[in-house]
Amino acid sequence: MDEVLDRIPLLSGLPRTVEELPGGLTNRNLKVSVPGATYVVRIPASECALLDIDRDAEHANALAAGRAGLGAPVHAYVRELGVLVAGFLPGRTLQAADLREPANLRRVAGVCRALHAGPRFARDFDMFEVRERYLRTVISRNFRLPAKYLDFEPQVARIRSALRVRAEGTVPCHNDLLAGNFIDDGERLRLIDFEYSGNNDPCFELGNIWSECDLTLEHLELLVTAYYGRRLRHRIARARLLGLMSKYGWTLWATIQDGTNHAIDFDFWSWGLGRFDSAAAEFTGPGLSLLLDEAARAD
Structure with missing residues (x-):
């Protein structure tokens, strides 16, 4: 998992703690804490195309929802991996x-x-x-x-x-x-x-x-x-x-x-x-x- 996190610029090279979040059925969801910030990193664990998941569309839509204050702010997207990094929402x-x-x-x-x-x-x-x-x-x-x-x-x-x-x-x-x-x-x-x-x-x-x-x-x-x-x-x-x-x-x-x-x-x-x-x-x-x-x- 470290090799994936190291490909995310805002996480790479920083001391971090990683906790797996429960509940995901198409992804692995990681709570990643670095000095001054906590993120959720979503890593695909399913065959996205077969499930009709478009990761580019997901990224664009999550961005829009975050900017509207209805979802988590989106901080990064590693397109070639389908990995999305969002802010951790307390609650x-x-x-x-x-x-x-x-x-x-x-x-x-x-x-x-x-x-x-x-x-x-x-x-x-x-x-x-x-x-x-x-x-x-x-x-x-x-x-x-x-x-x-x-x-x-x-x-x-x-x-x-x-x-x-x-x-x-x-x-x-x-x-x-x-x-x-x-x-x-x-x-x-x-x-x-x-x-x-x-x-x-x-x-x-x-x-x-x-x-x-x-x-x-x-x-x-x-x-x-x-x-x-x-x-x-x-x-x-x-x-x-x-x-x-x-x-x-x-x-x-x-x-x-x-x-x-x-x-x-x-x-x-x-x-x-x-x-x-x-x-x-x-x-x-x-x-x-x-x-x-x-x-x-x-x-």
Whole structure:
């Protein structure tokens, strides 16, 4: 690891202490302290191209978020290694249980609004398109695929068609806001890990938070209502459908990780099966047609 750190000019040749940070599933995250400063060094541990990660776009988007005060300041980027160096943010990493508190959900809605109101990001992110690329990778490389995964392609087509009716355009989104990507310093929330960031439907951001943090439908309604400032049934339905697509798409992310990532000790297959089982229950449940209708009509 020292050889990587020595290639970063602001760390090279200085006395330093290095601590590995937990939680990363596509990177090794190191807390590096040198005289007068503390940084987080993110070193890729996955096949970025297969996971649809563009490190140049991540760098540009993280820079923009840092300058806006919504993320950590970015201090260096070693392009040939995909290594990003950001300032260490003091504070507490949120847990999923924190997002079940209404006050915290309102704060989350606020930081999402602020991010979405900023300058356009360096690329776009559309889970329908990302999932199609993931699926081609899984099939071409003969990775494991959950049984009956392909049975739900007709439902995916119906969801995509319904969401086109009341599309509101795209905004700069994080697209991976699991609880651990929020840092609370006691006064404000800031965001970390912009690997999947890109311009996207804001309801994907909200639906992805709901699905990644295992929130209830009541929590989703509160989050969407706080974001828009009033209750909008079609936006709540839209966020839920995009949260469903989040589960279905990230299932394939886990399948690719299962087949390629041997550097991180994590059961990607079981994680992905959990996402798939949850998505399958919604695809086959009695409420899907109602959600499609709700998303396509005005309140």
